[in-house]
Amino acid sequence: MPEFDIAVFGATGFTGRLAAQSLAQNPDLKILLAGRDRAKLEAVRSSCQYKPGIRVVDAMDKEAVAALVKDVKVIANFAGPFSKYAHFIVESVVKEGHAYCDITGETVFIGEMIKKFQGEALRTGAVLIPMAGFDSVPADITSFLALESARAKSWVIDRMDHYYKARGGFNGGTLETALAMQESGDALKFMDDNILIPDPSWPPPPPVPHKPQYEPFLKTWSAPFFMHNTNARVVRRARYLENAQDTEAAKAVYQEHMIIGKGPLGHFAAKIMDAGLSVGAALSTKAIGRKLIRAVGPSPGEGPSQLAQEGGFYSGTLLAREGDKVRVAVRMKSKGDPGNVFTILCITEIAKLLVKEKPAMRGFTTGSLAYGHKLVEKLKARGVKITTEIFP
Secondary structure, eight states, rough: OOOOOEEETTTTTTHHHHHHHHTTTTTTSSSSEEEEEHHHHHHHHHHHHSSEEEEETTTTTHHHHHHHTTEEEEEEEEEEEEHHHHHHHHHHHHHHTTTEEEOEEEEEHHHHHHHHHHHHHHHHTEEEEEETTTTBBBHHHHHHHHHHHHHHHHOOOOOOEEEEEEOOOOOOHHHHHHHHHHTHHHHHTOOOOOOOOTTTSOOOOOOOOOOOOOETTEEEEEEEEETHHHHHHHHHHHHHOOTTTTTHHHEEEEEEEEEESSSSHHHHHHHHHHHHHHHHHHHHSHHHHHHHHHHHHOOTOOOOHHHHHHHOEEEEEEEEEEEEEEEEEEEEEEESOOOIIHHHHHHHHHHHHHHHSSSOOEEOHHHHHHHHHHHHHHHHHOOEEEEEEEOO
């Protein structure tokens, strides 16, 4: 029987430290902090309300990782780049039939893990919910609720457009992971719509333009949302896991947009935002560009100030269409920096559910498929506003 409920792996990083402090507010949970540096782990422990245990573990030490996983029910992983540091953790969780969640956006790595370990995970009963933060809980939950409402009305949804408004800071770890993907060549594979679908016969969605667009329902201009390539893959995997034989679901479009503004100024601003994203993407493909980005961006372990975290927010509206008609609108709102406050809220609630509740689906899954409305209600209880509107 595992001694601990949840191990926070990478507890000394910026987001891992925040997660440790959040989980250690629960006296009924036995928390373990795991990382490479004992002194840093002790510092994080001293900042926690209920003092967790400590385990010094190097993610590259396969035997040490296996011993850690045996001792805990759930690994909540914050140590990236995940393609570099998470392989032995995932392998051990699958072998033991335990549970795992993380905050990666590295769909290429997760796709590789699915191909390698999904069969064994289903045999051992392991439950793995990667991308359990701002990547990609809003996309997963809003699409789940929209499609559930549509099915109740016998509507066939052809397209879902998710419109984001957000304010927050940027973490050095997130930046380093993105740059590492470019250096490894994974960024090209990142564009594969079916990167999380192991069945090569499952058809890809029709191509859609990634450019500034006007949304008549919201009466606003938008630019492409930079997290689309991660979130859209998670939404497609959820549809595949629901019914791998439903090729109509495979053809449905899911696209993400950043709300910019209304009128001619909104249109102009959307073009500027789109151009800025293109320049940033181009810079990251060149060694000199990555060097410049690292020089001006936050370093691993760094993140936004407490004031910036508290002043952030996320607001999203997902529009589900049957043909040209909007049938369902799902709205989600949360206070706090999306990449830190909201991410920590999401992954800690998922980790606690993994400890206390039996999931509806095992193997590599998503929060919505494992816990559905239980997760929705947990998020609401933490102050996240989630509403669904139907348009007959």
